[in-house]
Amino acid sequence: MFATIAGRYDLLNHLLSGNIDKRWRSLVAKSFFATLSNSEARILDVACGTGDLSLTLFESGQARIVGIDFCRPMLAIAMSKANRSDAIIPFVEGDALDLPFADCSFEAATIAFGLRNLTSVETGFKELLRVLKPGGKVAVLEFSKPTTPILRSLFRIYFTKVLPLFGGWISGSKSAYEYLPDSVKRFPDQETLADMMKTAGFAKVSYQNLTGGIAALHIGTRPG
Ligand SMILES: C[S@@+](CC[C@H](N)C(=O)[O-])C[C@H]1O[C@@H](n2cnc3c(N)ncnc32)[C@H](O)[C@@H]1O
Numbered sequence: 001m002f003a004t005i006a007g008r009y010d011l012l013n014h015l016l017s018g019n020i021d022k023r024w025r026s027l028v029a030k031s032f033f034a035t036l037s038n039s040e041a042r043i044l045d046v047a048c049g050t051g052d053l054s055l056t057l058f059e060s061g062q063a064r065i066v067g068i069d070f071c072r073p074m075l076a077i078a079m080s081k082a083n084r085s086d087a088i089i090p091f092v093e094g095d096a097l098d099l100p101f102a103d104c105s106f107e108a109a110t111i112a113f114g115l116r117n118l119t120s121v122e123t124g125f126k127e128l129l130r131v132l133k134p135g136g137k138v139a140v141l142e143f144s145k146p147t148t149p150i151l152r153s154l155f156r157i158y159f160t161k162v163l164p165l166f167g168g169w170i171s172g173s174k175s176a177y178e179y180l181p182d183s184v185k186r187f188p189d190q191e192t193l194a195d196m197m198k199t200a201g202f203a204k205v206s207y208q209n210l211t212g213g214i215a216a217l218h219i220g221t222r223p224g
Contacts (some may be wrong), residue, residue: 001179002049005171006073010050012167012177024210025053025112027217028139029060032108035137036061041107044068044131046096046124047114051078051089053141057110058087066106068092068099097123104133112141116187125200134224138202144209144216145189151212159184190216 002009013021035041039062045054048067058065067089069075075091082089094100096111096118109128118124128138146152159181167177188196190207193216197205202220209216 001173001176002071003073004173005176006050006071006077008171009074010052010077012170013052015170016163016167020211021052022056024141024215024217025056026060027208027210028053028110028112028141029056031139031217031219032057032063032110032137033061035108036063038063038107042066042105044099044101044106044109046099046109046111046128047117048078048091049074049114051075051081051091053110053112054078054089054091055081055085055087058082058089059085063107065089066092068094068096070095097127099127099131101131103130104136105131106136107133108137108139110139110141113143115140115142116183121196122200125197125202129201129222132222134222136222138197138220138222140193140197140218140220141210142187142193142216142218143184144187144193144213147209147213151214155214156181190218193218 041063043057043063043065045067048054048069051067054065054067072093075093078091109132115121115124146155164177168174194205194207197220203223204221207216207218
């Protein structure tokens with residue numbers, strides 16, 4: 001599915017979100033300010049797609065960034081964007097459910113709009129935890145549950161009616177933009193996701209609602 005829409009993915013992201021997605025990714029970088037300031041640190045961007053978050057992280061500090069995704073056409077776009085901005089980011093083709101990295105390899109990890117797409121969120125968390133160094137942080141950016149009933153209704157109408165129409169028309173894949181609201185509907189809300197992170201073994205789990213809870217940024221730490 002992601003291979004089909006790769007060429008139009010960035011355009012649609014920015015267009016359909018009114019560019020808010022860029023602000024959300026910058027907030028992830030802000031929350032990793034200390035790690036990003038360390039030139040020795042390594043940050044893994046899981047399900048990096050076309051590399052927008054990897055690039056934002058790269059441009060926000062000195063840490064070394066690695067992106068991983070299992071969709072080659074998405075990675076090809078990430079690589080050409082990195083080349084254009086002279087960013088040195090290795091983009092690796094691999095599975096978030098079986099990360100090709102040794103235990104305790106990274107100071108931090110991110111996953112933006114990727115967790116919802118994994119066939120097992122639990123295995124995704126297990127792998128993130130495994131590759132983080134003790135004390136390392138994970139940031140999960142995902143669509144979530146808007147906090148007010150009005151926003152929830154508007155969000156539902158936009159996501160189920162407007163988005164499949166324009167997304168399908170521009171990308172040529174209506175099913176991909178029907179899958180999006182379906183997957184968001186099935187995905188746990190803020191509190192449930194925080195509980196799942198704690199159950200998976202993350203400590204100091206907290207979250208921040210973004211744009212009235214349309215998205216949420218969860219942060220957790222590998223204990224030790
Ligand atoms: C909605 S895109 C998000 C891309 C990017 N992180 C962003 O913020 O725009 C979801 C990405 O997850 C990737 N993905 C889904 N399941 C995966 C898995 N098991 N392993 C690696 N990547 C996966 C897809 O290929 C796709 O690029």
